[in-house]
Amino acid sequence: MINLNGQLIEQTDALSVYNRGFAYGDAVFETCKFVTGKLLFWEDHYFRLMASMRIMRMEIPMNFTMEALEEAIHNTLAENKLLAGVARVKLTVFRGEGGLYKPTSKNIGYVITTEPLDNAFYLLNDTHYEVDLFKDFYVAPGLLSTLKTNNKAINVIASVYAEENKLENVLLVNTEKKVVEACNGNLFLVKGTVIKTPPLADGCLKGIMRMQLLELVKQLPDYTLEESSISPFELQKADELFITNVITGIQPISRYRKKAFKNDVAKMLLQKLQVKIRLAS
Structure with a gap:
């Protein structure tokens, strides 16, 4: 399951081919690590996301608070039975459909995807690299x-x-x-x-x-x-x-x-x- 604008849906029902993130790269994202109940460095991720949206001239919706997005992430993790584990969380924010290079919509949408990870701790990988x-x-x-x-x-x-x-x-x-x-x-x-x-x-x-x-x-x-x-x-x-x-x-x-x-x-x-x-x- 993924979270599309707050609605939990199957991946196959996710996005239109006209989505601007897909069509023009008109999107920003954050990749976070979730460890047994906590999003690591969530405040830093949130403020970087807000700064990135401003630089991309996206109008930040009133409901894009730190608490609301964190709740949406937790809901997605819960639906995928990952709340008690370790997971990679990707939050992608995109501009609404419409227009070519120049957008015709000021709407903002988002999608949250999650996948399990193996290690809760940061471990030193000293193998050949x-x-x-x-x-x-x-x-x-x-x-x-x-x-x-x-x-x-x-x-x-x-x-x-x-x-x-x-x-x-x-x-x-x-x-x-x-x-x-x-x-x-x-x-x-x-x-x-x-x-x-x-x-x-x-x-x-x-x-x-x-x-x-x-x-x-x-x-x-x-x-x-x-x-x-x-x-x-x-x-x-x-x-x-x-x-x-x-x-x-x-x-x-x-x-x-x-x-x-x-x-x-x-x-x-x-x-x-x-x-x-x-x-x-």
Whole structure:
């Protein structure tokens, strides 16, 4: 079952082919992790969604409160018998049907989908995880690139490229030839006592887990945080590279080309993240 504008329906009855999210990518979305009764970082997800809708010039309905959307998510999880478990929740918001590139409706709709996940906790995956650069297409730096919209062609093509080349992931590059992020998360680089991540101005996603990590790193007395551009040349000089998103948490990169990496800082930050989540519960 999915939740379409507050109504629980079968997936097969879901959306029209004229839905603007499908036809024009006129949609934004949030992917959340639900763990036994709690949506992790829900407030951060909600405020990012509201900011994304404003940037997309969508009129925010009066009933799009944090409480109302959270209730709709809980109803969907309950219908799918996932309230007592762990799940991935995707909330997609789209503009109402009508028009071509220029919309003719100011109505806003949403759909909520859920699927079960295996792990309630963020676990360190220290298995082989190899990446390379993806340079067939480039990310355009700017505000739109920081949003989670349905316009994710580069991420899709890059993911197919990674699979074709027997890679676990690839790193996206912007038009200025700076490394921006991975296909499915933000990138962090560790060199000595410096922990670095690309700035939003370079076009990386304004990730929720990125926000959590920035807060954690700022509290580390032995490390310095930098939000600054990363060149491809820095990757092979790094001590560690890791990817972050709200579903996986922190994914260490074990190899980039001929360089193998440690995961000590990733492991330490993952432990601190678990403590932060427990204290917030």
